[in-house]
Amino acid sequence: MLDDLLRSHDGVITLAQAGAAGLNRQAVYRRVRSGHWLRCSPGVYFVTDRPFTEHARIRAAVWGYGPRATASGLTAAWWHTLTKYSPKTVEVTVPAVSNPRRRYEVRTRRRDLDPADCVTRQGLRLTALPLTVIESAVRRDGGMKILDEALQRHLLDLRELWNAQLRNRGRHGSPAARLLLTTADDGAHSAAERLLISLLRRAGVTGWKANQRVGRWEVDVVFRDPKTAIEVDGLAFHTDPEAFQRDRLKQNELSLMGYRVLRFTWLDLNEYPERVIGEIELAIGRRAGGAETSRTGAAR
CATH class of the missing domain: 3.40.960.10 (VSR Endonuclease)
Known part of the structure; x- marks a missing residue:
C-alpha cells in the first residue's frame, strides 16, 4: 500500500497519508533520520530513492499548506496540461482564515473557493479548468495562449468561463478577466x-x-x-x-x-x-x- 501510494504521488507523502498506510510518527521519523525520507515542509516528506520531479516539487509545495490548499493560476494550468512548461513559482490558494508561512518560490493567496471551482487530479487538489483558465488568461507570461489553447481544444466554452468569473468576483485579476470575457461576448x-x-x-x-x-x-x-x-x-x-x-x-x-x-x-x-x-x-x-x-x- 505504501509503495503504491508513493508511486502514484511522485514520491511525496504527508504524515496523515503515512499514518493511513500503517506508519506511526516514530516510523516516519526513523526514515527521516536514516536519510531515506526528506522533510520538505512540516508534515510533508519525499522519498529519496527516486528523482525529485516537477510534479513532486509542485505536489510537495501545495501539500505543505494543508489538505485544503489548492494549486491555482499557472501552476494549475500546467497540471491541467494547458501549458508545456512548469512555473518557477508555485501558486497556491489557501482558505481565507489561514495564516500561510512564506516559502521560497511559492506564492499564496487567501480565498475560500466554491466547491464547483475545485477538482482533484492525480491526488492533487487544484482549481477547476474554467477558473484556472480565466486566472491564467490575464497573466502576461503566456496567459492568453492558455485561453486560446483551451478554446481551440474545445475543453470549455465562454458560458463556463463566465460562470467561474461570477463565482469569483473580487479576486485578484478579476477586473481584467471580466474585460476579456466581455470583449469575447461582445464580438x-x-x-x-x-x-x-x-x-x-x-x-x-x-x-x-x-x-x-x-x-x-x-x-x-x-x-x-x-x-x-x-x-x-x-x-x-x-x-x-x-x-x-x-x-x-x-x-x-x-x-x-x-x-x-x-x-x-x-x-x-x-x-x-x-x-x-x-x-x-x-x-x-x-x-x-x-x-x-x-x-x-x-x-x-
Whole structure:
C-alpha cells in the first residue's frame, strides 16, 4: 500500500497519508533520520530513492499548506496540461482564515473557493479548468495562449468561463478577466479588428482600407496594390464549426481572385504584434529586398 501510494504521488507523502498506510510518527521519523525520507515542509516528506520531479516539487509545495490548499493560476494550468512548461513559482490558494508561512518560490493567496471551482487530479487538489483558465488568461507570461489553447481544444466554452468569473468576483485579476470575457461576448472579432487597425497606424503602414467588399465577401483589411487581404479571428473563433468552414471558403475564393491572404488570431495580435506587422510589411512589399517601397495611400 505504501509503495503504491508513493508511486502514484511522485514520491511525496504527508504524515496523515503515512499514518493511513500503517506508519506511526516514530516510523516516519526513523526514515527521516536514516536519510531515506526528506522533510520538505512540516508534515510533508519525499522519498529519496527516486528523482525529485516537477510534479513532486509542485505536489510537495501545495501539500505543505494543508489538505485544503489548492494549486491555482499557472501552476494549475500546467497540471491541467494547458501549458508545456512548469512555473518557477508555485501558486497556491489557501482558505481565507489561514495564516500561510512564506516559502521560497511559492506564492499564496487567501480565498475560500466554491466547491464547483475545485477538482482533484492525480491526488492533487487544484482549481477547476474554467477558473484556472480565466486566472491564467490575464497573466502576461503566456496567459492568453492558455485561453486560446483551451478554446481551440474545445475543453470549455465562454458560458463556463463566465460562470467561474461570477463565482469569483473580487479576486485578484478579476477586473481584467471580466474585460476579456466581455470583449469575447461582445464580438471579439470586432475587438481584434480594432486592435489590428491600431497596430497598422502605430507602425505607419498605409495604403489599406478596412471592411471592404472583394467579390461577394467583406474583408477586414484590404490593400488593393499589391492585392493583399487580411482577416482577423476573434477570441473564440475556433468554437463555431460553420464559421470555420465559411472562412476557408472565403480564403480560397480570395486567393483565386489574386489576393494574398493573411490570417491573424486574437492571440497573434496580443502576444506577437511585431511579428504581425512584419508579415504584413513583407506581403505588401515594404521590406522587399531590405528597402521600402512607396507608402502612398489613404488609411481607411
